[in-house]
Amino acid sequence: MGKTVKVMEGSMAVANAIRSCKTDVIAAYPISPQTHIVEYLSDFAANGELNGKYINVDSEFSASSFVYGASATGARSYTASSSQGLLLMTEVLYNIAGSRLPLVMTGVNRTVSPPISIQPDHQDTMTLRDVGFIQLHVESIQEAYDTHIQAFRIAEDHNVLLPVMVCMDGWILTHAYEPVTIFDDADVYKFVGGPIKPYQKMDPFDEKPVNYGCYADEDKLMEFKYLIMEAHKNAEKVIEDVALEYKETFGHFAGGLIDAYRTEDADVILVGMGSVTGTIRCAVDELRAEGKKVGLLKIRSFRPFPGRQIAAACAGARVVGVIDKALSLGYGGVLGAEVKEALCNQKNAPAVKDYIAGIGGKEVNRAVIKDIFADAEKVTKENILDQEVMYVNLNRQFVE
Amino acid sequence: MTEKKNLLASGHKACPGCTVPIAVNKVLEATGKNVIVVTATGCLETFTSLIDFSSWEVPWITPLFENAAAVGAGVAAALEAKDGNERDTKVVAFGGDGSTYDIGFGALSGMLERNDNVIYVCYDNEAYMNTGVQRSSGTPFAATTTTSPCGEASFGNIKYKKNMPEIARAHGIHYVATAAISDLKDLKKKVEKAMAVKGASYLHILTPCNVGWGFPSEKSVEMARLTVNAGLFPIIEYTDGELTAVKKIKKIPVEDALFVQKRFKHLKKDEYAQQLKQVQAIADANIARYGL
Numbered sequence: 001m002g003k004t005v006k007v008m009e010g011s012m013a014v015a016n017a018i019r020s021c022k023t024d025v026i027a028a029y030p031i032s033p034q035t036h037i038v039e040y041l042s043d044f045a046a047n048g049e050l051n052g053k054y055i056n057v058d059s060e061f062s063a064s065s066f067v068y069g070a071s072a073t074g075a076r077s078y079t080a081s082s083s084q085g086l087l088l089m090t091e092v093l094y095n096i097a098g099s100r101l102p103l104v105m106t107g108v109n110r111t112v113s114p115p116i117s118i119q120p121d122h123q124d125t126m127t128l129r130d131v132g133f134i135q136l137h138v139e140s141i142q143e144a145y146d147t148h149i150q151a152f153r154i155a156e157d158h159n160v161l162l163p164v165m166v167c168m169d170g171w172i173l174t175h176a177y178e179p180v181t182i183f184d185d186a187d188v189y190k191f192v193g194g195p196i197k198p199y200q201k202m203d204p205f206d207e208k209p210v211n212y213g214c215y216a217d218e219d220k221l222m223e224f225k226y227l228i229m230e231a232h233k234n235a236e237k238v239i240e241d242v243a244l245e246y247k248e249t250f251g252h253f254a255g256g257l258i259d260a261y262r263t264e265d266a267d268v269i270l271v272g273m274g275s276v277t278g279t280i281r282c283a284v285d286e287l288r289a290e291g292k293k294v295g296l297l298k299i300r301s302f303r304p305f306p307g308r309q310i311a312a313a314c315a316g317a318r319v320v321g322v323i324d325k326a327l328s329l330g331y332g333g334v335l336g337a338e339v340k341e342a343l344c345n346q347k348n349a350p351a352v353k354d355y356i357a358g359i360g361g362k363e364v365n366r367a368v369i370k371d372i373f374a375d376a377e378k379v380t381k382e383n384i385l386d387q388e389v390m391y392v393n394l395n396r397q398f399v400e
Numbered sequence: 401m402t403e404k405k406n407l408l409a410s411g412h413k414a415c416p417g418c419t420v421p422i423a424v425n426k427v428l429e430a431t432g433k434n435v436i437v438v439t440a441t442g443c444l445e446t447f448t449s450l451i452d453f454s455s456w457e458v459p460w461i462t463p464l465f466e467n468a469a470a471v472g473a474g475v476a477a478a479l480e481a482k483d484g485n486e487r488d489t490k491v492v493a494f495g496g497d498g499s500t501y502d503i504g505f506g507a508l509s510g511m512l513e514r515n516d517n518v519i520y521v522c523y524d525n526e527a528y529m530n531t532g533v534q535r536s537s538g539t540p541f542a543a544t545t546t547t548s549p550c551g552e553a554s555f556g557n558i559k560y561k562k563n564m565p566e567i568a569r570a571h572g573i574h575y576v577a578t579a580a581i582s583d584l585k586d587l588k589k590k591v592e593k594a595m596a597v598k599g600a601s602y603l604h605i606l607t608p609c610n611v612g613w614g615f616p617s618e619k620s621v622e623m624a625r626l627t628v629n630a631g632l633f634p635i636i637e638y639t640d641g642e643l644t645a646v647k648k649i650k651k652i653p654v655e656d657a658l659f660v661q662k663r664f665k666h667l668k669k670d671e672y673a674q675q676l677k678q679v680q681a682i683a684d685a686n687i688a689r690y691g692l
Contacts, residue, residue, distance in 0.1 A: 024481040025474065053481045057470065058510025065467035065507065069438065069474025072461050075481055077474075095463055202459030202475065204434045204489055213462035214451040 001250060002184030010141040010173040011036030013180045014080075014106060014166075017148035019044050020188035023104075024052040024075035024196070027066035029059055031085040032118045033170035034108040038080060052076070060085035064092035064105075071101040071163075072212050074201030076152065080106035082170055084113060086124045090131065096163050097132025097228065099212050102155035102196075103163045104148065107135070109274065109325075110170040111360045119361025120170040122274065126326035126334050132228050134164040134235055135303040137273040139281075141178045143254040144168045150242045152192045157242075158199050159234040167302070169275040171361075183250055191249055232304040239301050257306035259298040260313040262288060266295030268376045269314055269350075271339055272323035273299045276357075276364050280323070283369040294373055299335070307342035314343060317350045321376040325358045332356075332389055351384040357392040368392060405457070407433065412455040413447040417610035417617025419581040419624070420444055420523050426584050427492060427521060427603075430591035433458060435490045436475050440468035440499035443530040444523065466503040468493040473516035480517070490519060490595055497524040497538030501562050512571035515599040519591070522564060522602070525609035533612040537562045540632065541682060542675045543663045545612070550666045555675045560682065568602035569638045575601040576638040577645075581608065582624035583635070586647065590637065606633045614662020626657035631683035634690045649692045654680045 008016075014037050018026065026045075028038035045054035052075070057063045060081050067077040081089060086107055096103065107125040111117050125135060134154065138144045144166065151164040168174060200210050216224065240256035247253035259277075262284055263269050270280050277298040287294045297313050297320075299306065314320050320343065324333030331337070336354030343349040355372050358364040372392065379387070407428035414421050420443060428435065436459045439445045445462040448455040463471045472493035479485040493511075495504055500522040511518060527545045528534040535548040540561045544550045548557040569576045574597045579587040587605060594601035608623040610616065615623055627633045628649060635647035655676065658664035667676045686692060 025477050027474065027477075053477045055473075055477055055514070057473075058506060058513070061467060062470035062473075062507045062510050065463060065470035066474035066477065068463060068467075069461065069471035070478035070481075071474075072471075073436065073475045073478035073482075075478035077478070091464055092467065202436050202461060204436060204459055205487070206459070209457065209459040211449065211454045211456055211460045213445070213460075214449045214454055215446055216451045220451055 001187055004182045005179055006182065007177050008180050009036060009175060009177050010144055010168065011175065012040050013141050013145040013182070014148055015040035015044065016182050017145050017188070018078050019050055020183070020185045021076065021149060021152050021192045022051040022189055022195070023078045025067060025070035025077045026052060026054045027057050027063040027079045028054065029057055029063045029081070029085065031060070031082045033110060033174050034080045034082040034085070034106065036174060037106060037108070060088040061092060064089040064096065067103050068092055068096050068099070068101060071096070071103040072099065072202055074196065074198040074203070076196040077103040078105060080108060082108040083110035083124045086128060087112065090128060093128060093131040093133060098224065100161040100231070101163060102161050104151045104155055105163065105165050106148070107165045107167040108170045108174055109167055117360050118170070120172055121359045121361065122167070122325035123327070125165065125167045128165070129303060129334070132162065133303060134162050134232070134301070135167055136164060136239070136301055137167045137299065138173065139254060139275060139277045139298060141173055141176060142180055142252065144173055145180055145182065146246060146250070146252050146254065149188055149191060150246055153242045154235060154238050156193065156196055157238045160231055160238050161199055162228070162231050162235060167274065172275045181252070191246070236304050236306065255298055255300040257301040258309045258313060259300055261296040261298065263295035263297055263313050263317070265293055266317050267293040268319045268321065268373060269295045269297050269317045270321045270323060270369070270372065270376070271297045271299060271310070271335070273302060273335065274325070276323055276325070279364060279366055280369050283366045283373065286366070287370065287373060292373070305338055310339060310342045311346050314350055315346065319376050319379045320350045320352045321372055322352065322354050323358070323364070323372070324354055324356050327356060327359070351379050351381050353379050353384060353387070354389045355392050356389065362393060364392070407457045408448065409455045409457055411453070413450065414443070415611055417620050419607040419609070419620045420525070422581055422584070423523055423587065423605045423607050424494065426587050427591050428458065430588045431490050431492060431595060434487065435492055438463065438468045438472040438475060438491065438493040440495040440504055441465040442496040442499055444494055444496065446530060465499055467507050468495045468499060468504060469511035469518065469520055470507040472518040472520070473511045473514065476517040491517065492519045492521060494521045494523060496530070497522060497526055498528045498536040501537040501564055509571065512568060512573050512600050512602065515573060517599055519594045519601050519603065522604045523607045524604060525607050525612060527612050529609045529612045538564070542667060542672070542679055544666065545663065555672055556666065565602070565604050565636065569641060572641065573600045573602060574640055578604045578606070578633070578635050580606040580624040580628050580633060580635060582621050582628060583647070586635065612663070615660055619660070623661070626652065626660070630654045630657035631687045631692055632657060634686045634692055636690055643690070646690050646692060651687070654683050
């Protein structure tokens with residue numbers, strides 16, 4: 001297997017994955033911190049290194065609409081955005097998933113205004129959790145590269161046929177430089193299955209031309225939604241299988257639906273998504289060296305949500321802490337709610353505490369994670385109801 | 401003589417008297433089957449697309465209200481990316497006046513500016529008819545709609561109809577033309593010209609709506625003719641920015657076109673004489689500007 005190891009920016013790693021998959025149509029509209037991905041792709045296009053079309057469009061709404069049309073015409077398609085741009089796309093994203101179009105996009109995680117800020121948290125893609133996309137969160141730049149390649153395989157699988165959003169933390173992953181292993185174009189292209197094989201596409205030479213976007217009433221509408229739910233169920237196996245096949249082919253593995261790290265005998269497990277799981281991983285190793293029974297549960301696939309796998313991984317734990325980088329305002333942490341839901345009907349379910357952390361780019365380093373572990377250790381079934389949520393490092397002086 | 405098969409099949413749910421299917425079938429008669437059609441949300445989508453009963457005999461996609469132009473551009477890019485569009489498939493995007501003038505204006509401007517290989521067709525019935533005749537920026541001055549009613553403090557729509565063809569022309573595209581349902585030969589000829597263009601073209605078709613305008617359903621074609629002859633809808637053509645064709649009118653006073661429509665019937669009253677004068681001034685300006 002031919003490969004190159006190079007120090008490169010996270011955005012460059014993603015751009016390389018999109019190039020190697022010979023994406024037919026790329027539509028782009030700039031927003032920080034997604035910009036470097038599309039800049040690198042436009043460089044590839046300018047140098048004749050891109051197999052497909054790269055088009056700068058007039059808004060995120062048009063970018064998502066553009067790839068929607070391209071994908072329905074049978075093209076392997078890609079776009080990327082962040083924050084407000086992802087929110088502007090929202091209406092179209094429902095359309096893409098609802099029309100079962102297997103495109104891939106990057107959700108470069110950034111907070112949502114106001115106050116305006118370009119710092120990372122998960123508020124943007126969390127808001128899109130219900131649109132029907134598969135959402136895969138990545139821990140590292142290498143995983144971002146690997147997952148974008150896997151994403152095309154997952155999306156285009158005829159048992160799935162759902163769009164995939166690869167979520168990666170802005171700046172922390174998109175703008176950091178690390179050694180990244182890039183595989184040869186031919187091997188990557190072979191892994192994704194060569195050219196896209198659309199389940200159906202708009203083709204005037206078909207005897208029965210395809211229609212997208214028909215009107216449906218109550219006798220068929222819920223049925224369409226049900227079929228999307230079934231496709232997500234099918235995707236669970238496909239995500240795991242593709243991750244394993246990728247491991248066999250390229251030797252990289254960062255988890256399937258989840259990645260449970262030192263959880264087998266753990267008393268306290270922290271659950272998280274994205275780059276923070278790398279920080280937790282280091283903290284776990286250091287705390288284990290001190291004899292603490294702690295573990296990490298990385299959720300790699302947020303949609304489909306791996307409730308059963310989470311329950312199984314947490315079955316032996318006394319306390320589960322959830323790092324939540326997004327808020328449902330008026331409710332609380334969303335990931336925490338979903339983890340609780342996954343555990344609530346289990347025998348001897350652990351106590352679950354929600355840690356609202358990293359909002360608007362607030363620092364979450366190893367020391368912060370160790371503080372969270374120390375707090376979680378003190379949680380019991382008896383005291384959890386008094387302290388279900390903690391706003392980590394809240395600036396009390398400012399709010400009081 | 402063989403029966404001609406319409407590419408928008410009969411049996412759809414358009415209102416009796418609707419002129420939109422006539423316009424669409426004429427456009428598709430010109431393109432033939434080698435076409436992919438995009439329609440914005442609106443009348444055309446809802447009356448043609450009930451699941452299992454679709455009227456579209458060609459590949460068809462309806463995305464949302466505001467993105468037909470961008471989706472059409474994506475379709476064209478996919479055709480180009482695959483094999484350089486070697487079969488020369490045409491992409492036609494249809495939007496109503498609400499979609500074109502208002503909510504989809506940004507996406508349309510982007511498509512025209514990029515000169516994407518799409519024939520954009522605005523079917524203009526001069527209000528949001530699908531949702532029950534609300535005012536759009538394509539609604540003419542002084543017309544009443546359900547959101548611009550006539551009352552003690554209002555004579556109806558207070559704004560002039562936005563000049564979409566001129567806005568399209570300002571993007572520097574090769575071909576811009578208007579047409580009306582009252583001259584289908586002219587419409588077909590213009591679609592054929594648009595098809596010859598490599599890049600974006602903009603066609604704007606007047607499609608009177610008997611429900612929204614308030615006239616008997618058998619008068620639809622006549623209503624288009626009256627509007628054109630009054631000078632209220634210039635039939636023109638721009639090629640590479642130059643005015644290359646103008647349809648001469650058999651001039652009639654604007655009241656001959658207005659007073660047969662319920663949406664303008666209040667203008668018969670003396671108290672609205674000023675507004676009626678203003679409508680005539682709009683027509684006179686069109687006649688002078690284009691030499692109608």
